[in-house]
Structure formats: C-alpha cells, structure tokens
Amino acid sequence: MAAAESSYKDKKVITIGIVRELTGLSERQIRYYEERKLIFPDRTPGGSRKYSFSDIELLMEIANKIEDGVQTYEIRQEMIREKRAMDKKTHHKMIQGQLNAQFGIQKR
Template sequence: MAKEASYKDKKVITIGIVRELTGLSERQIRYYEERKLIFPERTSGGSRKYSFADIELLMEIAEKIEDGVQTYEIRQEMKKKNADATKLRNKMIQGQLNAQFGTRKR
C-alpha cells in the first residue's frame, strides 16, 4: 500500500493564495523558485501549485532574507539539512536491519 502524502505536502494552493497567506509578492515567490529554494508543481496549464509545507518554507526564507542572509547561503543550508536527514534516515534503516537480522555493518 502506497503511503499517502500528508495534507501539508499536497500541492494544491495557487500562487495568489500563497501571496495572501505569506504577504510576499508573486515576484518574490517566483524569485525564490528561480533561486532553487522552493519547488512548486505545475498544472498542465502551467499554473504553480504549492503545499502548506511550501508556505512554511517561504516564510522561513523571507525571514532569513530580511535578516540579510543571501539566497546562496540559504540554499547551502537547505542542502546540508537534506544531507543530514538522509544520513540519519540511512542510519535508522541500518539499525532496523541490524535488529531484524542480527547483523552489524562493519
């Protein structure tokens, strides 16, 4: 059975609603997309669709920009967080395998 995405991760919100919820302009939102900080889905007609998780991320990005952090630095921080999460997930999987099969990675 496929795991269903959380409501926070479903890309169903239009850019206009995102603009209203965040207070950001459409130009700012598109800029963050151009800078590879946010990744909306596209409809067949080309409209952007965002999730609640995207909105939270946009708010974090806007706050950092306001504090003077450059988009490059934000992107590097995001890459590091993703890499750390991947390492942790791999460690957890290895632990589960060790527990299940009584083996240890050497």
C-alpha cells in the same frame, strides 16, 4: 512499506495567489525564490504552480532570512546541508530497520 507519507501538509495543491495571501509575499518574490532553487512547486498540466503548506512555511522562513540580510545563495547552502543531515539520519534509521528485520530487537 511505501516511500513517503502523503499528509495534507506536503500535498502540493495551493496556487500562487493563495500563497501570496498566506505569506504576504509578492508573486515576484515567490517565483524568484524558485528561480534561486529554494522552493520547488509542482505544476498543473497548464503550467500553474502548486504549493504545499510545507512550502508556505518554508517561504516564510526564507523571507525572514532575506530580511536579516542573508542571501539566497547562502540560504540554499544551508538547506543543502540540512538535507544532508536528514538523509544521514534517515539512512541510519533504515539500516537499523533492516538489522531489526533480520535479527530482531538488537538494542539494549
């Protein structure tokens, strides 16, 4: 029972130049969204940023919202809210899993 599935989608292996190509954003923009805590790349030992495909998708969503006039701060609040909802769901599933493990199938 591991912690997180490590699929291709979430492996941080893409450098910023490729992200620029894939998203059409400038490196300045990409780094700025990190500064505003919207995105969290890993780093190589040398300090170069590494992104995942998920990060790229997220960046494009962010870019869309910015175009719509949403500020980075608001986007961040949204993301925090979404994360909380997710955690709640995950917690619920986990509790269900524990009950299940102890008492067997309880549903129905």
